[in-house]
Amino acid sequence: MIRYGMVGGGQKAFIGDVHRSAIRLDNRASLVCGSFSHDEQASKTFGRTLNIEEDRLYRDYIEMAEKESKRDDKIDFAVVVTPNAYHYEICKEFLLHDINVVCDKPLTLTSEESKELLKIKNERNLLFCVTYSYTGYTCVKQMRCMIKDGTLGKIRFVNCEYPQSSLSKKKKKDSIGSSWRSNPTIAGKSHCLGDIGTHIENLSYFVTSLDMKRVSARLDTLVDESVIDDNACVMVDFEGGAKGLFWSSKIANGYDNAVRIRIFGENGSLEWVQEDPDHFIYYKEGGTRQIMSRGRDDFDSESQKYSRLPAGHVEGLYEAFANIYEAFIDTINLKNSGEIIDERDVDYPTAEMGYQGIVYVERCLESNEKDGEWVSIK
Amino acid sequence: MIRYGMVGGGQKAFIGDVHRSAIRLDNRASLVCGSFSHDEQASKTFGRTLNIEEDRLYRDYIEMAEKESKRDDKIDFAVVVTPNAYHYEICKEFLLHDINVVCDKPLTLTSEESKELLKIKNERNLLFCVTYSYTGYTCVKQMRCMIKDGTLGKIRFVNCEYPQSSLSKKKKKDSIGSSWRSNPTIAGKSHCLGDIGTHIENLSYFVTSLDMKRVSARLDTLVDESVIDDNACVMVDFEGGAKGLFWSSKIANGYDNAVRIRIFGENGSLEWVQEDPDHFIYYKEGGTRQIMSRGRDDFDSESQKYSRLPAGHVEGLYEAFANIYEAFIDTINLKNSGEIIDERDVDYPTAEMGYQGIVYVERCLESNEKDGEWVSIK
């Protein structure tokens, strides 16, 4: 069985638990070491509840990278689920010790940092996954297949939105910034765009493979004065002529996590809403709108293999995460068996995509500072 | 009974028939004269099928305005449903003969023309309705009431979209421009923005009363090379700090007329989708998402009065048009009874709104020409 360790994701951390649970679902990797908190004692206490052996409960990620790299039964990959600001140094440490990495998104605070991680990873021929969760859904994978197959013909327009309400209530002065996500030093300069706008950018790319040419952005501060943006509108010009419109919001009261992507092509269109993840709409030019159902309808084998349950039994976020890990572990196994891996062909979101996400945020911030002027991506 | 005449809307014209049918639904106004086509013979032949008396089947709108204005039983209003380019001169003619006007949207080709109509109308104290159809829906009126009542508190963000598919199929060279809507000389410089983007701008204003401060627009030509725009993205800054994002598209294959407006305020949010006109979602901060149903739920009397059928029996576009005419005819009756009318308080879409729409299109065109630079509305 594959072995992994974790940095971050302690007692109260939400996303760390999601990663561990999702990995357990498939029982293909076991958690054998970790450093779950800056507070060494808290980390160890917590690690014991996860049945990790004492000598693999490390003081910090530095010790962990060092000691694991020397073991015969060393971890196959490290999962980094700390606040954003620490991703860079931690990921780098593991890469420099030749350990594959899975890191939460957004990848780093700056694109320079991401670029460096990318460079090291490539030089050392390592695998690196950035867990953009929505890429794990079977329907998202199927839409990707259909577009790769040319089902839609030339893509013309992508509309993607992510309305959420986490910042819609005005907070009392005292509580502002209580979450690290609202602290730019730790979370990155942008709040809404960095946290959820990057999901849009990634989802659009993952599904359509369209590269961006330039962006024009308006980052709004409508409620929470302590953040740069709690709402973000971005116009996108893609390479090749397609256009895009992206909207993410943390002040959309009444909304939960209503990610919606709509892709319009020459020969049809696709629409997927994350809150109904097992279906998408496929309109074929000259035909009708079809409700595609995971597990029932004709999916490509490349996406169908991620379908776990019969149609009509919902698969949610844990399963999407599990699918990302399934693809990542498959790739590790392939690599371990001697195959040469090109991460441009893998089925999980890559460090390259993580880097793209940070570039996207930086260019949008620049455009916003210039009052919406178009900024080139390259 | 109120009397009206019509210019345009001949044999094959779609929208003219909608106007006439909607007016008949309530039986409060009768069509007594008209000039239905540039082709005098066609006009008269068609007019006879509508049971109009021979001497009121006019050669053209000039004769109609002149002769009607001299009759004791003259028309109370003229309905102008010609292609856009002719709105200006026709409306002007009737106004100059002191006849109230109902004109289809967009009002004119240029804002100067609209401004002039507005001026004449005001000087002569006439009534003027521009038939933005979606303002007629009871749910739209109820959302307007709720916002006027302060139910949402300060408005923060408006997202409105109108995806449609009428231009999504590439046309053969020969057939391009076969419709007058694709001919800029007749329809106006913008196609998508002018035809359906104006519905968005109007719906946003009608419901929220938010004035625009400036716009940044990208008009896309994704399919039909003969038009300036078949897809349009507009960022809006409103007076007072609210922001908006508008998307209209004629290349959204798979979509029919999926107008959707979402309004986010301090104390809640609203969402209405035109294809399910009898419901809207009201989210009250701290509460739940509520499905408001016309005819069943607690609507204000100002909007409730437009509800014709018990809840669950759908009211569609004809009824929305009928509601616009109901408000217009009510206002005519009030005016005829001696009351002084301020059209800022009426319940139908006004010439002022028609003018705003043309200004909006012009500013967006300007912004687009300047590669998305923000352009002030005033």
Add this chain to the structure above:
Amino acid sequence: MIRYGMVGGGQKAFIGDVHRSAIRLDNRASLVCGSFSHDEQASKTFGRTLNIEEDRLYRDYIEMAEKESKRDDKIDFAVVVTPNAYHYEICKEFLLHDINVVCDKPLTLTSEESKELLKIKNERNLLFCVTYSYTGYTCVKQMRCMIKDGTLGKIRFVNCEYPQSSLSKKKKKDSIGSSWRSNPTIAGKSHCLGDIGTHIENLSYFVTSLDMKRVSARLDTLVDESVIDDNACVMVDFEGGAKGLFWSSKIANGYDNAVRIRIFGENGSLEWVQEDPDHFIYYKEGGTRQIMSRGRDDFDSESQKYSRLPAGHVEGLYEAFANIYEAFIDTINLKNSGEIIDERDVDYPTAEMGYQGIVYVERCLESNEKDGEWVSIK
């Protein structure tokens, strides 16, 4: 133009206004006479508001049938929209004076009465429409076409429901029976089954052409003790082996008029929900669920001709009624032009269907009295 008269449908009557408005929508028939109330004065006062000439404002339906039948410009049909108990005698009077009839549903209080009307109508070769409103929707007509064409193959199962909430609130003793619909002498022995259960029975037959063999019914009195049934469950065995399950309810709080029909056949299934009348779901065996959209998708010409507006502009109840009248008036014109009409082939709901509805109610009442024993329809 076709001429018609009306019996019932006075000042406050809801459904009479729907009939008149729907007829006006198409402008193919004009209301020339009527007896709108038992109260002669009220009837005449009201009739004047409809611009009916004084000598055609009749004392009662007897005078109306007599005098109209002698005129050269006599009415082409009479519309009967009184409470149920009076349908029989009024319809009979017009038939005996050789005047075509449109009558609201349910047709009569007893099947004997309906049978007699049917007999007279047939002997005198008259046209007779019973306005089951849902048969007027274009999507319903399209589903009918598809089943007639064999698209679904052999029908296996029909599930139809009509939940409504009109009786869900317990009424104070005094107000019970304030509506004639709750008075069995006037409305008929069954309340829920008679009023809305008949819509289900008719919709099932109209769409599938399946004849019933036997029924097993439980009529529930869950709230309103003054009525026989405020909720009704019926199992149906059709001729030829198909089965059905019908549920109608007047105590389904939260529901408006949520008629839903689902038809399962050998080669696919259909689903239509009245509150979204312009769409239905078509599942083709081996394919996907398709959202069929009136006006956009490939409908048969027989149903397509009832589509008035482009897809995405909703057509509601008025339009459905107008479609019924469109078919009826087409048939009158055909008959007037000398063609022989077989009402089994027409596109409107017939007296035969009206009769079937009453038989259905009687058999269900019998089954209910026998504690759900199966009762043969024939």
Add this chain to the structure above:
Amino acid sequence: MIRYGMVGGGQKAFIGDVHRSAIRLDNRASLVCGSFSHDEQASKTFGRTLNIEEDRLYRDYIEMAEKESKRDDKIDFAVVVTPNAYHYEICKEFLLHDINVVCDKPLTLTSEESKELLKIKNERNLLFCVTYSYTGYTCVKQMRCMIKDGTLGKIRFVNCEYPQSSLSKKKKKDSIGSSWRSNPTIAGKSHCLGDIGTHIENLSYFVTSLDMKRVSARLDTLVDESVIDDNACVMVDFEGGAKGLFWSSKIANGYDNAVRIRIFGENGSLEWVQEDPDHFIYYKEGGTRQIMSRGRDDFDSESQKYSRLPAGHVEGLYEAFANIYEAFIDTINLKNSGEIIDERDVDYPTAEMGYQGIVYVERCLESNEKDGEWVSIK
């Protein structure tokens, strides 16, 4: 950590894997032994892939019950996921060795068997869960809380349906009965009613606590002549006056697992659709229809504790199963800590409910044989 063993659920078995995965999700119980197949070698080979120690890979359930019962580190519970026919003898064996049991539904082939299991379990004071999966959803638990709290007042009517399409295609002679579910000797006398109709009966009871008084059933054989029923309609009279209508179908082509329950009470109604498990509709008499969202809206703490993810991140079937196990393991822990457990108060579906399900199927079969005659449940 809690220990469990499994009987059935070998290599290709679908539901066994769901149980194991769901348990792993929470990491509170570990699989330490099993007998996964009648084929001892296959069982052991498969067991090894699950990292079970060699001496706990048992020849059969008899050896497993015997040997485990003698260990100090014996299992806390056995999970029985074999075909239905073997449930009885296997569950009995574990109970007789004082081991708690989790068994898939339906519990046994006959109610006598279920009754006996119930008796042994009670005598020996053991815990027994029957995994009716839909009881695990947080929204289902919240509806249960609301009804227990009296939110709906007196329940009047329950409508529940489970349309599915697994038998909608006519099978070739040869393939009939290839699945054990179609073999009455192994699966039980009823197919559709036994397999999915019991889910309806259970869901209705779990949410409303309404006891049945009598049933009238029609079991249809519409496609698959090899089974007693592929479609089932049941009328239910509950104790206390409420009524019910249940429909389950395996021939509903186009449908996946569209379980829908609607409950109408004096003071409001509830509606939940399994394919959108994180929401339900709550209508409060005099109010509006509210879309309740797991994780966002005001849920009772008793149900809220099962919510794992923030609202908008879907939780599906694995999570529902995990919730059942969460409640079961909580109860085991309570019991192990010395508390006295009354299984009428627990939060998982019990053996008593399993027994009720079999009684329900038997009474429906009896009613069907008597052509729908009402059959008393007691």
